[in-house]
Amino acid sequence: MKIKSIILTALIAIAATSGLFAQNTKNSKTLVMYFSWGGTTEKMAKMISSSNGGELFRIEPTKDYPTSYTPCTEVVKEELDNGIFRQVKKASDFSKYDTIFVGVPVWCHTAPTLMTHFLEENKEALKGKTIIPFCTYQATYRAETLQAIVDATPTASHKEGYGTTNPNQNNVDAWLKKNRSDKMKKLILTLSLALALTMTASAKTLVAYFSFPIDSGKEALDATSGASVTIKNGRHFGNAQFIAMTVADTLGESADLFEIDTGDHYPRDYKKIFNAT
Numbered sequence: 001m002k003i004k005s006i007i008l009t010a011l012i013a014i015a016a017t018s019g020l021f022a023q024n025t026k027n028s029k030t031l032v033m034y035f036s037w038g039g040t041t042e043k044m045a046k047m048i049s050s051s052n053g054g055e056l057f058r059i060e061p062t063k064d065y066p067t068s069y070t071p072c073t074e075v076v077k078e079e080l081d082n083g084i085f086r087q088v089k090k091a092s093d094f095s096k097y098d099t100i101f102v103g104v105p106v107w108c109h110t111a112p113t114l115m116t117h118f119l120e121e122n123k124e125a126l127k128g129k130t131i132i133p134f135c136t137y138q139a140t141y142r143a144e145t146l147q148a149i150v151d152a153t154p155t156a157s158h159k160e161g162y163g164t165t166n167p168n169q170n171n172v173d174a175w176l177k178k179n180r181s182d183k184m185k186k187l188i189l190t191l192s193l194a195l196a197l198t199m200t201a202s203a204k205t206l207v208a209y210f211s212f213p214i215d216s217g218k219e220a221l222d223a224t225s226g227a228s229v230t231i232k233n234g235r236h237f238g239n240a241q242f243i244a245m246t247v248a249d250t251l252g253e254s255a256d257l258f259e260i261d262t263g264d265h266y267p268r269d270y271k272k273i274f275n276a277t
Contacts, residue, residue: 030054031092034103035115037065037072040136041105044167048101048134051173055097061086061114076107085117094125099132100156102149106137106163111148119152126156132179133161207248210260211238 032054036042042058049056063086066072078084094100102119104111119126133149135142142163150158162175230242237245241259248257 029096029098030101031057031094031097031099032101032103033057033059033092034101034134035059035105035112036103037105037107040167041103041134044134044136044164044172045101045103047167047169047172048103048176051169051176054099054101057092059115059118060089062089073108076112079113080108080110084113086114088114088118091118091122094122094129097129099130100126101132101134102153103134103136104145104149106135106139106141106145109141109144111135111145111152116148116152119149123153123155126153129153129156130159131156132159135161135163136167137163137165205251205255206258207244207251207255208258208260209240209244211241211244 030052032045032049032052034041034045034057036045036058045056045058048054066075079086102115104115110116131149131153133146135145135149137145146161146163149161159179160175162172164171230237230239232242244257248255
């Protein structure tokens with residue numbers, strides 16, 4: 001009955017948690033943090049927020065980047081080559097969130113130093129959080145950019161990121177669903193392990209035995225039957241009985257000892273026993 005109660009509780013927990021994952025709620029402890037220059041990364045960030053209910057937070061530099069492509073590229077390359085980091089106007093209160101999506105455009109084959117430097121400066125505040133990177137790009141270097149975000153947050157755990165040239169809601173939802181599915185699989189695996197350990201811990205082992213002679217005086221036995229006796233603390237035990245008791249003692253409280261009693265006991269004389277069987 002106890003095991004059935006545990007299993008029922010576990011199933012209820014899985015069902016309840018599944019509902020939480022599927023729910024699109026604004027009360028989610030999720031932050032969708034992003035930096036966007038041309039608007040594409042912001043578009044993707046809003047899709048993520050729309051799907052999972054995460055709170056949007058836009059990273060803004062204290063000094064704006066040029067609005068034209070070529071001048072902006074030149075500035076970005078200069079900053080990257082010389083280790084120049086622009087500061088962020090304001091930071092979010094990361095303590096309110098468990099999961100943080102971090103999104104950027106791909107700049108010069110990697111994530112903008114504005115974002116990576118900001119993340120590195122806040123590594124203590126991000127400790128223990130789950131970071132999920134995403135990026136938008138015109139050509140390639142998706143993997144390098146996502147990895148740059150991971151490298152900038154060494155104190156956090158990470159889930160599979162996503163990058164695209166043209167974000168659309170269906171693709172974003174498919175990626176988010178996969179991440180939720182992976183989380184559910186881990187939850188079920190953890191729960192299954194906990195159930196197995198609980199059931200193992202609560203399971204009883206039965207040590208059943210039949211032994212002859214049982215707790216008798218050796219003087220009542222003939223020589224052959226007496227060879228089947230173990231003496232401990234002045235008491236005489238049948239060998240099978242003694243082994244069963246030793247096994248039960250070793251297992252401790254998880255074991256029950258059960259003697260198979262014939263009721264009509266066998267003769268103590270070996271020859272008579274042989275004839276009786």
